[in-house]
Amino acid sequence: MRPLTFDNRFVRELPGDTDNVKLSRQVYDALWSSVTPTPVADPRLLAYSPEVAALLGWQAEDMNDPRIAQIFGGNALLEGMQPYAACYGGHQFGGWAGQLGDGRAISLGESVNAAGQRWELQLKGAGQTPYSRRADGRAVLRSSVREFLCSEAMFHLGIPTTRALSLVMTGDKVMRDMLYDGNPALEPGAIVCRVAPSFIRFGNFELPAQRGDLGLLAQLVDFTIARDYPELQGDTASKRAQWFVEVCRRTAIMIAHWMRVGFVHGVMNTDNMSILGLTIDYGPYGWLEDYDPMWTPNTTDEHGKRYTYGQQPYIGHWNLARLSDALMPLIKDSSILQAGLQAYADTYTETFGEMLAAKFGIVTLSDADAPWINQAFELLHKSEVDMTLFFRELAEIELERPDLAVLNSAFYRPELFAQQRGTWEAWLQLYVARLQQDGLSDQTRRTRMNAVNPRFVLRNYLAQQAIDAATEGDNSQILALLDALRHPYDEQTAYAHFAEKRPEWARHKAGCSMLSCSS
Numbered sequence: 001m002r003p004l005t006f007d008n009r010f011v012r013e014l015p016g017d018t019d020n021v022k023l024s025r026q027v028y029d030a031l032w033s034s035v036t037p038t039p040v041a042d043p044r045l046l047a048y049s050p051e052v053a054a055l056l057g058w059q060a061e062d063m064n065d066p067r068i069a070q071i072f073g074g075n076a077l078l079e080g081m082q083p084y085a086a087c088y089g090g091h092q093f094g095g096w097a098g099q100l101g102d103g104r105a106i107s108l109g110e111s112v113n114a115a116g117q118r119w120e121l122q123l124k125g126a127g128q129t130p131y132s133r134r135a136d137g138r139a140v141l142r143s144s145v146r147e148f149l150c151s152e153a154m155f156h157l158g159i160p161t162t163r164a165l166s167l168v169m170t171g172d173k174v175m176r177d178m179l180y181d182g183n184p185a186l187e188p189g190a191i192v193c194r195v196a197p198s199f200i201r202f203g204n205f206e207l208p209a210q211r212g213d214l215g216l217l218a219q220l221v222d223f224t225i226a227r228d229y230p231e232l233q234g235d236t237a238s239k240r241a242q243w244f245v246e247v248c249r250r251t252a253i254m255i256a257h258w259m260r261v262g263f264v265h266g267v268m269n270t271d272n273m274s275i276l277g278l279t280i281d282y283g284p285y286g287w288l289e290d291y292d293p294m295w296t297p298n299t300t301d302e303h304g305k306r307y308t309y310g311q312q313p314y315i316g317h318w319n320l321a322r323l324s325d326a327l328m329p330l331i332k333d334s335s336i337l338q339a340g341l342q343a344y345a346d347t348y349t350e351t352f353g354e355m356l357a358a359k360f361g362i363v364t365l366s367d368a369d370a371p372w373i374n375q376a377f378e379l380l381h382k383s384e385v386d387m388t389l390f391f392r393e394l395a396e397i398e399l400e401r402p403d404l405a406v407l408n409s410a411f412y413r414p415e416l417f418a419q420q421r422g423t424w425e426a427w428l429q430l431y432v433a434r435l436q437q438d439g440l441s442d443q444t445r446r447t448r449m450n451a452v453n454p455r456f457v458l459r460n461y462l463a464q465q466a467i468d469a470a471t472e473g474d475n476s477q478i479l480a481l482l483d484a485l486r487h488p489y490d491e492q493t494a495y496a497h498f499a500e501k502r503p504e505w506a507r508h509k510a511g512c513s514m515l516s517c518s519s
Contacts, residue, residue, distance in 0.1 A: 001065040002057060006080030006109040007118070009227055014219060016084070022128050026099055029213065031204070031220060032084040036077075037106050038127025038137070040189065042171025043073025046475045047482060049152050052165045052195050056121075057113050063166075072193045073168040074106075074126040081109040081121075085129035086199065089207030090271025091322050093306055099207060100271050101131025104139060107199065118197050118227075121165070125191040138174045142467045142511065144190035145478060146458075147282040149466070151194065153458045153485040154279055159257040160250070161279040162196040167478070169470075178516060188471060196278060198228050202323045203271035209326035218330055224275060241336045244327060248320050248340040250277025252347035255316045260355040261454060262288035262387045264309045266298040267517060270319045284515035287457045289502045290412050291380035291387045297460070299516045313348055320344055358452040359391050360431075361445040363438045372430045379427060383420050384412040386501040388457050395449035398442050402432045412501065454488040455499050460513060461506035462498055 010032065017033035019025075027033055048063045062068070070076040077083065085102035092100075106129060108121040124147065125139025144167055151164035170189040177184040200220075208217040225232055225243050232239045232246070254277045258265065265272070266284040274280040286297030293310030301307050307315060324337040331337055356373065357365040380390060389410035396406045404424055411417045417424070435445065458481070466477035484495035492499075506512035 001062045001067055004056060004078055004080065004111045005113075006078075006082070007112045008080075008082045008109045009223075010086075010107070010110065010120075011082050011084050013223055015216065017087070017130065019130075022130060022132075024128075024133050025130050027087045027101070027130055028211070029216065030087055031208075031216065032086050033101075033130045034083070035085050035106055035129045036083050037074030037123055039075045040073050040170035040172050040191075042169075043069040043075055043191075044169045044171065045069045045072070046167045046169055046190070046470060047148065047478050048166045049164055049482070051155075051486075052152075052163045055113060055117065055119055055163070055195070056111055056165070068166065069168055072123065072166045073170055073191055074123055077108070083108050085131055086204065087131065087207065088201055088203035088271055089210060090201070090203035090269050091206070091319070092269040092271070093301070093304065096210065097269075097271075098210075099131070100203060102129055103132040103135055104129070104137040105194075105199075119195050120197065120199055122194045122196075122199055123191050124194055125170075125189065136174065138170075138172070138189050139191065140174050140176055140187040141169065141190040141470060142178075142187065142464075143283065144192045145467045145470060146285075146463050147192050147194070149463060149478065149481055149485065150282045150285060150458050151192075152482060153488070154263070156486050157257075157261055157454055157457070157488050159261070159263070159279060160254045160277055162194050162199070162274070165193040165195050167192055178510065196274075196276070196280070198224075198274075198276055199280070200224055200228070200275045201271050201280070202273040202275065202319060202326075203269075204275070205323060206270060206326045209329065214329050217326070221327070221330060228276060237331075240327075240331055241333075241339075244324065244331065244337060244340040245343045247275060247277065247323070248344035249347045251316055251320060252344045253277060253351050254279060255312055256348055256351040256355055258312060259309075259352055260359065260452065261457060262291075262309070263457075264288065264295065264297050264307070265312065266296060266301065266307055266515070268307050268312065268315045268319065270322050273316075273319050273323075283517055286460050286513075286515070288387045289459065290384040291377065291390075293377075293381070297514050299514050302514065313352075316348070317341065317344055355452065358448065361395065361440070361449045362434060363440070369434065372427065372434065375427055376431075379420060379424060383416045383424070386410045386412065388454060389499075389501055391453040392450070392455050395446040395453065397428075397432070397435075399432055399435060402428050404428055410501065450489055452489075455491060456484050456488040456495065458485060459498075459502060460511065460515070461502055461509070464506075464509070464511035467511065 014031045017030040087101045105124045106126045128137035148164045148167040154161040168191045172189040173186040174189040232242045272281040284298040294308045296308045353365045469477045
């Protein structure tokens, strides 16, 4: 197995915890705690991403080395690894939650590949840390499969995201109350190795700010700029101002992409927001199937509906405002912070506008397009239409012979379509008239639309089927899904069954619709 080169700047340049006890506790004057993964009984590699392995400099023979399961199951370390858990806080569901930290994530180190790219390796579910609070620091198979598959699915959709290198079963059982109904049960344990240039979150900055530790806050801000934003130039004050604007801009682009494909994160707490504008922490997420802007996949959010699909752009702004609050003691000039928040709003509006135009197959979006686009989304909701299938099939409309039947596969309830048929017919005429203004051929428009409207997304019921099979010892569905999701915009005949709309049996089945944070 080829060795990796580690340059662990986070632990080398930032202050760490002087107490090496794993016991749950408050950690002060430090940004990380040294902690080693807790060994597991029988680690076994279930799946890995060849693309992520290649980023590290590894090939198939490296990943098939028996030592891989030991390392990424938490039983061994490579030379140069310096495992730690990060200390941070966060706002959860709108309220300040205090110290949180890596309660079940342990970073192994920062690997630098031959191209000079920095990739932090992090095990999720590798055992207790000082931030585990009352938990065991473990993760179960169902949540680990979902994180592994979704990380890679999002990357191949073109969405900024953390990556996933490996999925390892531990051979241990983990007690979890999946439905929070007072019926905990033992489930198979698993560990995902997550990979990103950085796992620093908004909450890393919030905690020292809330505690009034401005020296620690300044150290972290300037470290983050130097390591993760080296392109920023100028004196310290200038770089800090530029940095906040860039964080806001990247966050806007990420959320616009979520909205483009119908992804719902489900738990947009500030401790789950990456300072690099990457999608991070795949928990109770989901994709819109029947279009509903007020849908949340998170059972904890079912009544408050804070993190629904339609709320995501606003929550992104709210979270950035909390980051700006944390940075105010350093940046001081509120106009600079306001400029960043405005950059978020402007970038989101522009980016999502361009994406909407691409989704509908028009060249440029204008204010005149708002009525028919708004009506389209109203009809999608009223008629219970599958968002992914609708936009994919919409590309098949022919301008000379427009036919609503092209969209039939996207409707969950034909009787609702029948009730709205006249409105749909009228809308189709408006849509075709608008397309004719651009003068694109059917083939050109179809190619453009299919480049942004995926055929394949990780529907919750597909993930659950793969989890059920893996629980019985069969990882073939995980591998098949991983393969299909590598090419989400292509027509893949062999995987056509992965592109079908959610079956009726999955509408309310646990794991196939809404999910809890339990993992």
